[in-house]
Amino acid sequence: MDNATLRAEIRTKTGKGSARRARREGKIPAILYSHFSEPTPIALDPKALRKAVRDSEHGFNTVLTLELGEAGKRTALLKDWQIDPVSRRLLHADFLEVKMDEAIEAEVPITLVGKAKGVEAGGILSQLRREITVRCRPGDIPGEIEVDISPLEIGDSLHVGDIPAPEGVEIRYTHNYTIAVVTPPEGGATPAGGAAEAAGEASESGAGEGGES
Template sequence: MGKIIKLEAKSRGTGKQIAKKLRREGLLPAIIYGGGRPEATPISISQKTLKDLMHYHGLIELSIDEGKDKRMAILKDIQYDYLGTNPVHVDFQEVKMDEPIETVAELEFVGEPKGVKEGGTLEILMREVDIKCLPGNIPEKIVVDISNLDIGDVLHVKDIPVPEGVEILNSPEETVVLVSEPEEEITTEEETTSEETTQESSEQ
């Protein structure tokens, strides 16, 4: 089983005034839903603990009201204010350890591509992939070795090493990383083509 973050939470009431009061106290309104329960449960968490959850897609053990209610969950959504800077609400999805779920996994690229050493430019088009697996199989990250990529090489989703028990849901042909030609060479080729075209026009 991968990493599990333990998080303290408190049950709460609902309504705008309660939400405002919680934020003044350094707490964030949140809900946890799913797990076969008929209704979502309103909770609150510390704003400080949210920092540990940023870009984290693994399991979270929610301890509600000092452990009176414990649930396994994943972070599903963070809502922000109109400026897009301050979080105002958090959604958790309760999971059952024996039922597959859909979530995302971060990609960690290791190694310096051969093509970059020769002057090429590394372009990363995807930094995470959609996956399906049992909650206990959620990878903390998927490591992708890109050291063998040469100029002009492309790494697709189908080339990603898939951890055991994990299914990647993205299209196999979707581009993840590529190494493009050096900009100077591209510019030189374009200038040469332009000069040849100009010369041909002047000779006609």
Template sequence: MATDKSTLEASTREGSGKGAARRLRAKGQIPAVVYGKHLKTPLHISVDPKGIRTAINTPHKLNTLIQLKLGSGGEQVLLKDYQMDPLTRDILHADFIAVRDTDQVKVNLPVVLTGKAAGVLDGGLLTQIRRNLEVWALPGAIPLQIEVDVTNLKINEAIHVNDLKLPEGVSVKTNVNYTIAVLAAPEAAEVAAPAAITSAAPAAAAGKAADPKAADAKAPAAAKAPAKK
């Protein structure tokens, strides 16, 4: 699936610091910076924060490919980071990274388990350990998510990063073989508890019947014989 694309208007900005940022926000703009290994220096720009929200309002969300329009030119970018007001939830500052179609970029993707695990059908418990994964992909071919098929997963088995079948052009660059999901056996206590309760009931009943003192204590007192005259 091709990466979703959006456009965003931007302007070159002059000045820096809190004073300049306040003046920008008073005009409905926020300060932003564009970084990139092919850029000689970072680009200091201003953008409409509402425009940022609109640009990433796609299925790819933060991994949406944005065409930044800057004067007569522009840059193809990804939104890498932003600062948000904790009370108003307004975006206060944004960082973009400029990308080239032929250069892989590092993105964070959600991990989604698919299928019905064989071990679950046998009573096992499936637990997803890792819900996001950092991968490398070409900007125009960033997947929506990493899908992991657990259909053949059995009890006491696990799926790790090295087991994944990644989409073409997508790779994981890590020395750690992270665990994605595990399928554990049911707890022994949970299995034994019902049996223990069932076997305890007849034993208790038998114990009560075998106790003559308990039976005598509950029996009514016998009537006394009449006295001889």
């Protein structure tokens, strides 16, 4: 897989003054974190970053090559970002340096495809989790994982353990939590062992349930 390449420059100073100066120049301040060296303050073009993420099938899990001038090239993933709530402009970004041959953990969106049989029968589909934790090499991180929900009847639920992992990817979880559930229409009867029980199980798993560290 070819990495998206972004030009960036190392900021020699940090703080609000350095951040404002970067924005005046049409760039955003960012930090390149690493398990191999100290954090590096950088600045880069936010439009180029948005384009790299938008144009890649890997989305926010796109592997990026940061060209840092005389400091050379660093391979990284976008880990966090800050957006202005009014203008929606990108204000800041955090990157994590990675090695292409070393597995890491990442959060991947779950996309439900198809129309559940239970929905066609009048049931209501609820998606309780929208991301799962995976472990794989950076180049194998999928932009999303699609799951066909068409077989789900009223009272059925989809658990993380039901999701087939893409090649080279391990889905990480300590509890087989619920991803989606089809509940009866309001006033309808719940089949034995059905949706109410599954929804309760998902609630107990909690939003913090995810991959192992």
